[in-house]
Amino acid sequence: MRQHAPATHSPRLQLLVGLGVVVLALGLGLGAYSIPSQAGYAGVGPNFLPWVVSLALLACGVRLVYKASRGGFPDMEDHSGDHPDWVGFAWLSAGLLLNAALITVIGFVFSCALCFVLVARGMRLAQGQPVAWRVSLSMDVLVGLLIAAPVYWAFTKFLGISLPGLTQTGWL
Amino acid sequence: MDVWNLLLQGFATAGTPVNLLWAFVGCALGTAVGVLPGIGPATAVAMLLPITSQVEATASMIFFAGIYYGAMYGGSTTSILLNTPGETASMVTAMEGNKMAKSGRAGAALATAAIGSFVAGSIATVLVTLFAPVVAEFAVKLGPPEYFMLMVLAFTTVSAVLGKSTVRGLTALFIGLALGLVGMDQITGQVRYAAGVPELLDGVEIVLVAVGLFAVAEAMHAVMFEGKVIDTENRLTRVTMTVSDWKRSIPAWLRGTAIGAPFGCIPAGGTEIPTFLSYAAEKKLAKGANKDEFGTRGAIEGVAGPEAANNATVTAAMIPLLTLGIPTSNTTAILLGAFQNYGIQPGPQLFSSSASLVWALIASLYIGNVMLLVLNLPLVGLWVKLLKVPKPQLYAGIMIFATVGAYGMRQSAFDLFLLYGIGILGLIMRRFNFPTAPVLVGMILGPLAEAQMRNAISIGEGSALIFLQRPMSLSILVVVLLILIVPRVLKWHTERLR
Numbered sequence: 001m002r003q004h005a006p007a008t009h010s011p012r013l014q015l016l017v018g019l020g021v022v023v024l025a026l027g028l029g030l031g032a033y034s035i036p037s038q039a040g041y042a043g044v045g046p047n048f049l050p051w052v053v054s055l056a057l058l059a060c061g062v063r064l065v066y067k068a069s070r071g072g073f074p075d076m077e078d079h080s081g082d083h084p085d086w087v088g089f090a091w092l093s094a095g096l097l098l099n100a101a102l103i104t105v106i107g108f109v110f111s112c113a114l115c116f117v118l119v120a121r122g123m124r125l126a127q128g129q130p131v132a133w134r135v136s137l138s139m140d141v142l143v144g145l146l147i148a149a150p151v152y153w154a155f156t157k158f159l160g161i162s163l164p165g166l167t168q169t170g171w172l
Numbered sequence: 173m174d175v176w177n178l179l180l181q182g183f184a185t186a187g188t189p190v191n192l193l194w195a196f197v198g199c200a201l202g203t204a205v206g207v208l209p210g211i212g213p214a215t216a217v218a219m220l221l222p223i224t225s226q227v228e229a230t231a232s233m234i235f236f237a238g239i240y241y242g243a244m245y246g247g248s249t250t251s252i253l254l255n256t257p258g259e260t261a262s263m264v265t266a267m268e269g270n271k272m273a274k275s276g277r278a279g280a281a282l283a284t285a286a287i288g289s290f291v292a293g294s295i296a297t298v299l300v301t302l303f304a305p306v307v308a309e310f311a312v313k314l315g316p317p318e319y320f321m322l323m324v325l326a327f328t329t330v331s332a333v334l335g336k337s338t339v340r341g342l343t344a345l346f347i348g349l350a351l352g353l354v355g356m357d358q359i360t361g362q363v364r365y366a367a368g369v370p371e372l373l374d375g376v377e378i379v380l381v382a383v384g385l386f387a388v389a390e391a392m393h394a395v396m397f398e399g400k401v402i403d404t405e406n407r408l409t410r411v412t413m414t415v416s417d418w419k420r421s422i423p424a425w426l427r428g429t430a431i432g433a434p435f436g437c438i439p440a441g442g443t444e445i446p447t448f449l450s451y452a453a454e455k456k457l458a459k460g461a462n463k464d465e466f467g468t469r470g471a472i473e474g475v476a477g478p479e480a481a482n483n484a485t486v487t488a489a490m491i492p493l494l495t496l497g498i499p500t501s502n503t504t505a506i507l508l509g510a511f512q513n514y515g516i517q518p519g520p521q522l523f524s525s526s527a528s529l530v531w532a533l534i535a536s537l538y539i540g541n542v543m544l545l546v547l548n549l550p551l552v553g554l555w556v557k558l559l560k561v562p563k564p565q566l567y568a569g570i571m572i573f574a575t576v577g578a579y580g581m582r583q584s585a586f587d588l589f590l591l592y593g594i595g596i597l598g599l600i601m602r603r604f605n606f607p608t609a610p611v612l613v614g615m616i617l618g619p620l621a622e623a624q625m626r627n628a629i630s631i632g633e634g635s636a637l638i639f640l641q642r643p644m645s646l647s648i649l650v651v652v653l654l655i656l657i658v659p660r661v662l663k664w665h666t667e668r669l670r
Binding site for chain 2: 020045151
């Protein structure tokens with residue numbers, strides 16, 4: 001069974017989310033201010049919707065802050081564990097960001113295999129698996145390559161979608 | 173030409189070996205995606221959207237529809253066998269399905285889910301065949317003011333009706349609208365919110381947002397909060413139904429279909445409401461020993477009804493998508509994105525301008541249902557093996573496909589960084605119970621709604637009163653206001669009575 005920890009979404013975190021929405025709304029409002037109106041026949045120009053969205057988000061943000069300061073939302077659900085595993089998250093982030101940085105340098109296959117290894121590592125750490133890391137690492141490298149390479153070939157060779165390669169051959 | 177001829181032509185197009193193969197691959201992939209936790213139909217279709225640049229429109233729409241459909245069948249397998257609710261649609265199935273599986277009746281639950289999905293899907297496809305052309309004919313008469321109001325209606329229902337909190341739904345909707353604003357304005361060409369980044373001039377890709385919000389955010393959530401969660405699996409038994417199972421299932425399927433189909437037709441978003449309604453109806457109608465099975469040993473009606481309602485809703489959702497161009501769920505929003513990639517705008521004209529595409533798509537729904545019944549009844553044991561994939565490799569593998577989807581669309585590494593950012597957004601939304609469907613619907617429908625609004629006001633010679641002067645747009649506006657006001661008044665009223 002899924003083990004649900006008791007709900008302890010602190011109102012303080014909810015307050016931060018609400019404030020985040022307010023800041024976002026103010027940023028969007030600032031952006032809307034810089035858009036010229038050029039209304040033309042329509043009477044409303046390209047800056048109309050940005051204003052509507054900024055103001056509406058501001059209202060939502062204020063409401064969220066208000067609710068959070070009054071003890072937060074009572075009906076939060078889906079609490080599976082309350083202590084975020086930051087180590088696992090760091091590995092996952094490293095995998096995704098390195099992939100983004102390296103994909104055009106070392107090619108899709110290697111970059112994605114690296115991402116696979118890092119993400120799998122993060123998940124294993126989060127699970128607290130007592131696996132010898134050398135075994136799991138070599139397994140992950142192998143499986144990562146075995147997924148990334150066929151995916152690369154399928155998309156570049158059969159579907160004609162260009163993905164970056166290390167060489168110009170289209171195979172690696 | 174009458175509907176019958178058009179449909180036959182559709183079957184001729186969809187029945188070519190190549191298109192049948194696309195349908196089959198779509199259905200198989202969809203089932204796999206439905207079975208695998210952590211990836212749903214919306215994500216799968218989004219990741220594969222780049223193929224629209226190469227594959228011909230009819231083939232890829234058949235393929236996507238197969239995934240969309242297949243995932244519904246696969247989802248029920250997971251929710252019955254695994255004690256982890258997947259997406260909301262299968263949550264209701266899990267309630268009784270899990271209980272049945274625990275008392276050794278997993279096979280019967282799977283059978284009634286698959287056959288019920290088939291029955292409901294087929295009936296709803298007939299409804300699509302019969303009603304979509306009628307709705308399209310009616311929709312031709314709608315002008316920009318009516319369209320704008322319909323889109324506002326879709327925004328309202330998807331954000332305010334679904335979920336527990338209107339504020340959170342609306343916040344999600346406006347974040348989606350804001351994402352849709354990025355890039356060049358359709359009418360004047362004015363650049364908005366691009367922050368000087370050349371990649372943002374073309375706007376944010378829908379693939380990116382969908383994959384980020386679902387796949388990446390899901391992986392982040394899993395790694396941060398679900399590492400220690402242990403999933404248990406129920407034993408699979410022979411997939412058969414007894415005579416009494418049939419007797420109890422058939423009426424439940426039909427009632428489920430009757431409840432689900434209307435919900436798909438209106439822009440009311442999602443399968444949550446119809447599946448819950450169907451469950452409640454079955455529980456209420458059950459008598460004697462059958463009634464006692466609800467919540468204890470697991471009642472077969474509680475699986476049959478909601479499953480049928482789910483599939484009927486999902487299928488009928490094709491009607492507003494094809495005839496009005498209005499998506500009512502995550503997946504239909506992405507299907508709309510797929511149409512847009514081909515330069516096709518779903519709407520009433522679709523039935524005249526792209527008739528062969530539409531009818532091939534509808535025909536493929538019939539074909540797909542039959543394929544899925546075969547894929548899911550005798551072969552269910554095969555799919556169940558997918559549940560054995562360990563989580564680290566599963567999520568890591570999903571990230572590879574996420575990369576393909578996000579990068580393949582525009583060949584830009586910038587998009588991969590943006591994908592990470594959207595993933596963080598999705599993680600926060602998930603953690604604090606913000607619904608995600610409004611983001612996607614807002615993002616896709618936002619620019620269209622803006623264009624309709626500005627056209628409408630142009631027609632009104634600069635006056636917004638045009639929305640009140642046309643009877644049709646006025647009545648939709650009234651409906652929107654009722655949806656927003658009535659639940660609040662009722663709540664206030666019941667609170668006062670206490």
